[in-house]
Amino acid sequence: MNKKETLILESTTLWDFPTQNYGNKPHGNNKYNGVTPAFVIWNLLQRYTKEGDLVIDPMCGSGTTYDVAVELKRKVECFDLNIVRKEVKKADARKLPLKNNIADFVFIDSPYSDNIKYSDDKNCIGKISCENNKFYDELEKVAIEIKRILKKNKYMAWLIGDQWIKRKFTPTGFLLFNRLIKHFEPVDIISVTRHNQTSNTGLWHYRARKFNFYLRGFKYLFIMKNTKS
DSSP, rough: TTTTOOOOOSSSSSOOOSSSSSSSSOOEEEEEEEEOOHHHHHHHHHOEEEEEEHHHSOOOOHHHHHHHHTTTTEEEEEEEESSOOTTTEBBBBBBSSSOTTOOOEEEEEEEOOOOOOOOOOOOOOGGGGGGGGGHHHHHHHHHHHHHHHEEEEEEEEEEEEEEEEETTTOOOHHHHHHHTTSSSSSEEEEEHHHSOOOOHHHHHHHHHHHEEEEEEEEEEEEEOOOOOO
């Protein structure tokens, strides 16, 4: 996309963005493990926030949320266990240094298993396999913390994928969703097409057909509202 093109708000539950970034300046770092597509955050902030609102990202990674929020004139606080830039503060998403009911919107792109090295921190949830129930226990603690900081009747969005490894499928998204609906009201579920993952090669497509399995083609984007007391 060049600077003369206009971003268009998504109108369906299928979001397909061919590149991680938009425009002529970076939003996060597309070389970072598990980087969030900037288009996802742009769409969410356009729909669920206004200028001056406070946006929180508890697992900010390379800072995509920070860059998009600042560009859209939102206030923003970003946290992570792995600090790669000064705008991101070191904190565990299960215990954020924030007051209750402070956020107008929360976005999180969490690990979906132990498949990627996110951090050297021993407390990183990304060191736990999604085949282990403890993984969902820890993500639920993050959900409870998000609920604590999020204002009543405001929105949060959670991006996560499933896992297929060693001939075993784990419906990570569904298992997380079952935890989230204990604390939030579901608004909608978006399918975000995955591009540029390491398995998107001719060899892996050949293997998927030959050995009768499917490559991960999308992530879930759960949009939820804080209506529950």
